[in-house]
Amino acid sequence: MPTSIIYLEGVTVSFDGFKALNNLNFIMYPGELRVVIGPNGAGKTTLLDVISGKVRPSEGRVIFGELTELSSLAEHEMAKLGIGRKFQTPSVFKHLSVYENLELACHQKSKGVFATLFSKRGERDKIFSVLEYIGLAEKAWHKAGALSHGEKQWLEIGMVVIQDPRLMLIDEPVAGMTGKETEKTGELLTSLAGKHSVLVIEHDMNFVRQIAQTITVLHEGTVLCEGALEKVQSDPRVVEIYLGREHKSHANH
Amino acid sequence: MSHRHDRPANPGRRDFFRKTVKLGAGAAAANFLPELGYNLMPRALGAEPVKVGILHSLSGTMAISETSLRDVELMAIEEINAKGGVLGRKVEAVVEDGASDWPTFAEKSRKLLQRDRVCSVFGCWTSASRKAVLPVFERLNGLLWYPVQYEGNECSHNVFYTGAAPNQQIGPAVTWLLKNRGKKFYLLGSDYVFPRTANLIIKAQLKAEGGQLVGEEYTPLGHMEYSTVVNKIRAARPDVVFSTINGDSNVAFYKQLRNAGITAHDMAVMAVSVAEDELRGIGGGVAEGHYAAWNYFETVNTPQNKLFVDKFKSRFGKNRVTDDPIEAAYFQVHLWAQAVQKAGATTVDAIRKGALGQEFQAPEGLVRIDPKNQHTWKTVRIGQIRSDGQFNVVYATDSPVRPQPWNTLLYPDRDCNWDLGGTVTRKKA
Amino acid sequence: MTPTTFLVGQLFNGLSVSSILLLMALGLAITFGLMGVINMAHGELMMLGSYTAYVLQNLFVRQFGEQNFGGYFLVALPMSFVVAGLMGLLLERALIRHLYGRPLETLLATWGVSLILQQAMRQVFGANNVDVRSPNWLTGRWQPSAGLEFPHLRLFIIVFTALAIAGMYALLFRTNIGLKIRAVTQNRDMSACLGVPTAKVDAYTFSLGSGLAGVAGCILSLMGSVGPTTGQNYIVDAFMVVVLGGVGKLAGAIAGSFGIGECNTLFESFSTATMGKVIVFTLVILFLQWKPSGLFPSKSRSLD
Numbered sequence: 010m011p012t013s014i015i016y017l018e019g020v021t022v023s024f025d026g027f028k029a030l031n032n033l034n035f036i037m038y039p040g041e042l043r044v045v046i047g048p049n050g051a052g053k054t055t056l057l058d059v060i061s062g063k064v065r066p067s068e069g070r071v072i073f074g075e076l077t078e079l080s081s082l083a084e085h086e087m088a089k090l091g092i093g094r095k096f097q098t099p100s101v102f103k104h105l106s107v108y109e110n111l112e113l114a115c116h117q118k119s120k121g122v123f124a125t126l127f128s129k130r131g132e133r134d135k136i137f138s139v140l141e142y143i144g145l146a147e148k149a150w151h152k153a154g155a156l157s158h159g160e161k162q163w164l165e166i167g168m169v170v171i172q173d174p175r176l177m178l179i180d181e182p183v184a185g186m187t188g189k190e191t192e193k194t195g196e197l198l199t200s201l202a203g204k205h206s207v208l209v210i211e212h213d214m215n216f217v218r219q220i221a222q223t224i225t226v227l228h229e230g231t232v233l234c235e236g237a238l239e240k241v242q243s244d245p246r247v248v249e250i251y252l253g254r255e256h257k258s259h260a261n262h
Numbered sequence: 263m264s265h266r267h268d269r270p271a272n273p274g275r276r277d278f279f280r281k282t283v284k285l286g287a288g289a290a291a292a293n294f295l296p297e298l299g300y301n302l303m304p305r306a307l308g309a310e311p312v313k314v315g316i317l318h319s320l321s322g323t324m325a326i327s328e329t330s331l332r333d334v335e336l337m338a339i340e341e342i343n344a345k346g347g348v349l350g351r352k353v354e355a356v357v358e359d360g361a362s363d364w365p366t367f368a369e370k371s372r373k374l375l376q377r378d379r380v381c382s383v384f385g386c387w388t389s390a391s392r393k394a395v396l397p398v399f400e401r402l403n404g405l406l407w408y409p410v411q412y413e414g415n416e417c418s419h420n421v422f423y424t425g426a427a428p429n430q431q432i433g434p435a436v437t438w439l440l441k442n443r444g445k446k447f448y449l450l451g452s453d454y455v456f457p458r459t460a461n462l463i464i465k466a467q468l469k470a471e472g473g474q475l476v477g478e479e480y481t482p483l484g485h486m487e488y489s490t491v492v493n494k495i496r497a498a499r500p501d502v503v504f505s506t507i508n509g510d511s512n513v514a515f516y517k518q519l520r521n522a523g524i525t526a527h528d529m530a531v532m533a534v535s536v537a538e539d540e541l542r543g544i545g546g547g548v549a550e551g552h553y554a555a556w557n558y559f560e561t562v563n564t565p566q567n568k569l570f571v572d573k574f575k576s577r578f579g580k581n582r583v584t585d586d587p588i589e590a591a592y593f594q595v596h597l598w599a600q601a602v603q604k605a606g607a608t609t610v611d612a613i614r615k616g617a618l619g620q621e622f623q624a625p626e627g628l629v630r631i632d633p634k635n636q637h638t639w640k641t642v643r644i645g646q647i648r649s650d651g652q653f654n655v656v657y658a659t660d661s662p663v664r665p666q667p668w669n670t671l672l673y674p675d676r677d678c679n680w681d682l683g684g685t686v687t688r689k690k691a
Numbered sequence: 692m693t694p695t696t697f698l699v700g701q702l703f704n705g706l707s708v709s710s711i712l713l714l715m716a717l718g719l720a721i722t723f724g725l726m727g728v729i730n731m732a733h734g735e736l737m738m739l740g741s742y743t744a745y746v747l748q749n750l751f752v753r754q755f756g757e758q759n760f761g762g763y764f765l766v767a768l769p770m771s772f773v774v775a776g777l778m779g780l781l782l783e784r785a786l787i788r789h790l791y792g793r794p795l796e797t798l799l800a801t802w803g804v805s806l807i808l809q810q811a812m813r814q815v816f817g818a819n820n821v822d823v824r825s826p827n828w829l830t831g832r833w834q835p836s837a838g839l840e841f842p843h844l845r846l847f848i849i850v851f852t853a854l855a856i857a858g859m860y861a862l863l864f865r866t867n868i869g870l871k872i873r874a875v876t877q878n879r880d881m882s883a884c885l886g887v888p889t890a891k892v893d894a895y896t897f898s899l900g901s902g903l904a905g906v907a908g909c910i911l912s913l914m915g916s917v918g919p920t921t922g923q924n925y926i927v928d929a930f931m932v933v934v935l936g937g938v939g940k941l942a943g944a945i946a947g948s949f950g951i952g953e954c955n956t957l958f959e960s961f962s963t964a965t966m967g968k969v970i971v972f973t974l975v976i977l978f979l980q981w982k983p984s985g986l987f988p989s990k991s992r993s994l995d
Contacts, residue, residue, distance in 0.1 A: 514914060517913070548822075
């Protein structure tokens with residue numbers, strides 16, 4: 010068994026008595042592309058919050074890579090460690106240009122002032138290669154606020170990619186995208202797996218079908234079941250929570 | 263100098279928090295304790311001490327100026343006690359802090375008169391604070407000794423005015439300028455009551471004595487940008503700028519005037535609000551050659567002044583300077599002591615009677631309380647600013663000038679005369 | 692003096708007043724404009740710069756004599772930046788960082804700081820104003836034609852302000868730290884998530900704004916008074932410039948100061964100093980009624 014990239018053991022997060030995560034155990038290996046699904050309130054976003062250090066678990070351990078205990082680190086230190094996150098709502102710096110957004114994300118890898126000064130050239134090349142990758146090279150000098158919804162999502166994925174993180178956390182990448190945009194996003198993410206470990210949260214089952222290798226289903230703060238698409242789809246408990254009770258949810262497949 | 267730091271009645275947000283503490287070498291504990299209303303003098307055995315009040319702003323914006331007055335008033339009381347006090351009794355000072363706040367002045371004066379039952383109070387600086395305590399002194403029949411020059415137009419039976427009336431500062435300055443520097447006047451002042459009142463007097467005098475007004479301008483209190491004013495002055499080409507600018511603005515005005523290349527040689531500025539204390543912040547070099555009109559300068563050459571300045575510096579520090587209001591605050595305590603001695607009693611009415619016509623050899627020369635209007639006869643001087651921040655006295659009246667609280671040009675039919683019951687209207691001839 | 696030379700003189704004065712306003716407001720455009728900190732102690736940070744000039748002047752006079760003290764000013768400029776900047780750093784670390792997003796508490800706390808700084812200066816230098824003299828090389832005048840005299844000091848301030856603005860733009864838009872400052876002031880959470888050390892950037896940014904205030908104070912000590920209450924003379928104008936310009940935009944502060952500076956000088960030419968100020972204030976109020984977010988509206992973190 011190789012070393013896990015992220016390992017959660019008995020993690021509980023409670024907000025005012027409500028347990029968003031309840032004794033959760035979760036493991037992911039390097040290079041894996043994992044999709045986490047689950048009805049609203051299942052604890053998907055809280056899971057990402059715990060991994061990225063935004064929320065501290067009230068119980069349990071979070072181990073990143075080779076036994077790095079995360080619960081004692083500040084948010085920006087986590088980023089330095091190699092965890093990149095894309096939020097659910099597109100969050101880019103609206104008043105900065107597309108290029109500057111990437112530049113900002115890129116800087117976190119270089120350590121000192123001098124390193125930054127001398128690597129300006131290499132940095133520029135790197136930013137443009139990512140711009141090509143996400144298809145925004147033409148719009149490098151546009152203000153990010155002026156991009157379309159889908160483009161903002163890609164920019165944000167680009168901002169995670171350019172940090173070259175070992176673990177990428179991606180929250181609902183295709184929400185609000187057209188079918189074509191969704192497909193392109195899927196290709197983007199699939200191509201990332203292998204080099205990086207990618208953890209995606211998604212509602213859109215078509216999209217899940219397109220990219221998923223392994224799926225984890227969360228329910229009420231714990232893992233309901235885990236495995237390949239077919240296995241998960243045929244699990245009666247999954248059918249139960251999706252079809253039986255959650256008709257209102259837009260993930261009702 | 264009621265106007266030197268006169269501020270509108272609401273003096274600004276931070277005044278209540280500001281306790282001025284001067285760090286002169288001589289600043290002894292005595293400098294701090296009185297702020298608590300502390301009784302300084304130990305009771306002389308046997309005889310009951312004579313109680314007087316000292317009421318100045320020891321905190322707030324005015325503390326910069328008024329703390330020095332408290333210092334010299336206490337110094338004068340000490341001198342009197344060293345010579346055995348008055349009527350064989352020690353003099354005891356009750357010090358109160360008016361806190362640069364006019365209602366506080368009124369409240370503290372009521373406290374001094376009713377609770378401490380002081381027979382006289384030395385106090386106030388701004389006209390606003392004097393106006394605030396005046397009704398209290400008149401209702402409770404107290405006596406206020408007021409050491410700062412002011413705009414006149416007042417005549418109270420309960421106040422002795424030991425600073426200059428307008429005719430003892432502004433009037434002679436205008437006359438001197440007309441004779442020595444030229445006829446074209448530009449009037450420049452801060453925008454509040456004193457400069458506007460003073461300029462009314464000056465304009466009347468220019469008309470009467472053949473001067474010419476080429477400009478009149480008021481700048482807000484605390485104004486710091488004088489480029490346009492300087493440009494206007496340059497365009498108007500006056501011989502003289504008569505300045506009633508007050509406070510910090512003076513620094514900006516002199517610096518920017520000098521910066522624009524206008525020196526005292528081209529055009530003289532006559533100030534009635536700039537004394538030695540202010541010059542320390544302006545820099546003598548910048549204002550060199552310009553003038554100020556006062557009754558007293560630190561450089562006045564009298565034996566009394568030499569003693570006074572030496573004593574002041576050894577007590578409060580070599581860096582401290584004396585100036586006109588400080589000197590008046592000092593000599594008024596001695597005038598008071600002579601009045602009590604002459605009256606042989608410490609009731610207000612007896613002291614008032616004893617004070618009328620009282621004379622004293624002050625640092626500025628002989629001063630005399632006018633028996634009719636309770637103002638003070640004083641020598642008028644004009645000083646020219648030196649680069650070291652001191653003045654060369656370029657003009658002085660031969661003898662003390664009689665005070666006139668009502669300007670004779672503006673109010674030809676009015677006079678202050680307590681033989682006739684206070685403010686009187688003369689029959690027109 | 693002809694009306695034309697008077698007018699040309701006034702145009703120059705307007706430019707000079709504008710650049711002085713801009714210099715006063717530049718630091719505030721960073722701390723209040725970008726960071727959203729209502730810093731009532733801005734004036735006192737300027738005062739620290741003024742006192743730095745005073746102390747260095749005295750040192751130079753003692754060291755090089757009355758004739759050759761003028762070099763002090765070249766040392767005083769960077770030193771005032773350092774002194775006020777360090778004070779700003781201390782202020783941010785000790786106080787302001789606990790109050791982000793709470794404008795009312797910030798206002799009260801920084802007001803308290805302004806009182807403490809004033810009293811501290813009173814304890815050290817006394818309550819009276821102190822005298823800061825122009826170095827000789829700034830006391831001359833340039834006379835392009837008869838009746839027109841442009842003081843070197845005012846020319847110096849105009850050039851210095853222009854350079855300061857250029858420097859600020861370069862820093863904000865051409866450097867890594869500038870990018871981070873812009874990112875953090877736009878969205879703190881996201882910046883943190885990207886690994887920007889937001890707390891450090893906040894501290895540097897506030898320190899930078901404070902340092903600029905110190906430099907402004909250093910230069911203005913040659914124009915006006917230097918005393919414990921000096922800062923109070925400037926703070927209203929500084930806030931007015933930033934608010935009129937539009938919080939959060941450097942260009943706004945530039946436009947705001949030039950609007951106020953030229954208008955004030957123009958109105959003062961034809962009325963009085965008091966009336967000029969009244970008219971300008973009225974116009975600013977009317978303008979803000981019409982456009983509440985100023986000349987260059989922009990969204991900033993605290994005001995979102």
